[in-house]
Amino acid sequence: MAPANAEDLPALDRSGDVPLHAQVAALLRGYIRTRKLGAGALLPSEAALCERFGVARSVVRQALSALATEGLIQREAGRPAVVAAPREHRRLVQRSTGLYEQFAQSGVALKTRVLGLAPAEPPAAVAEFFGSADLLLLERLRHVADAPLAYVRTWLPAAAVPGLRADDLADASLHGVLTRRFGLHPGAGRNQIRAVAADAALAGLLQTAAGTPLLMLEGQGMDQHGRPLEWFSTWHRAEQLVFDVDVSVGHESVQPRLREPAPPAAPAAPLESAAGHDPLARAQALVAELSAELARLRGGAGR
Secondary structure (H helix, E strand, O other), X not given: OOOOOHHHOOOOOOOOOOOHHHHHHHHHHHHHHHOOOOOOOEOXXXXXXXXXXXXXXXXXXXXXXXXXXXXXXXXXXXXXXXXOOOOOXXXXXXOOOOHHHHHHHOOOOXXXXXXXXXXXOOOHXXXXXXXXXXXXXXXXXXXXXXEEEEEEEEEEEHHHOOOOOHHHHOOOOHHHXXXXXXXXXXXXXXXXXXXXXXXXXXXXXXXXXXXXXXXXXXXXXXXXXXXXXXEEXXXXXXXXXXXXXXXXXXXXXXXXXXXOOOOOXXXXXXXXXXXXXXXXXXXXHHHHHHHHHHHHHHHHHHO
16 A cells, blocks of 8 residues: 655645644644545655654654554554544543543553633523533543544533633533542432434534534433432534443342242242241342243243
């Protein structure tokens, strides 16, 4: 596969304060995305990039290193860099822990840029949830390296977070700040997932094309006292994120008479006589009976 043509790349802006390596990385990142280069597509060689941008090889190498750290390209000594296969980030959606904490646990550094924090007029459904219109609207853009991953809008009760500033939340966890500064611990809540198309505003924020499918996670959360704490809406770039859901049999139940009961090998003693009036013994007997029924049903389903 022939490398991309370096002449197709725009020139650097040498009049501003943005470092040259950061500009080179940004231009290459935009080039890969706007041209929709697939995995394995060759980029121009380091020599071609140096000539096109009029920079030293160290500048080009620093830019390529940044893109490799993002997982956007792969590098091999003596050969042009190639576009890497998309890296999927994962998020567990049934947990109250936020995106920042989940990424930190997996070793991924999530950057946060606060776009705004101010009182705002909430939609009717949001005001009804909080029982008040005295709310703050927090807007954030989350990045992995320099690539935008998600745009977040969060409503918070103003009275519960006095003195909260936008600076407190830059490259930080909202839940961590709520816990440390205000003693508010996220508790139970409800999340919903929807597939939506990016409008012009979202496309601009997430650096994608209008109409691109996004994964939208919307949720309402309570604090440790059962009081409304947050209402959030998060739009994720769908090609970079996978939502994981843990499935547990703990929430399943066995319905009676799914099958005709098999005749017992020997008459079983009634539960009352087997367990007497001891509540613990009766509970243990019930568990044993349910376990046997589950085993029988699974055995029948496997046949």
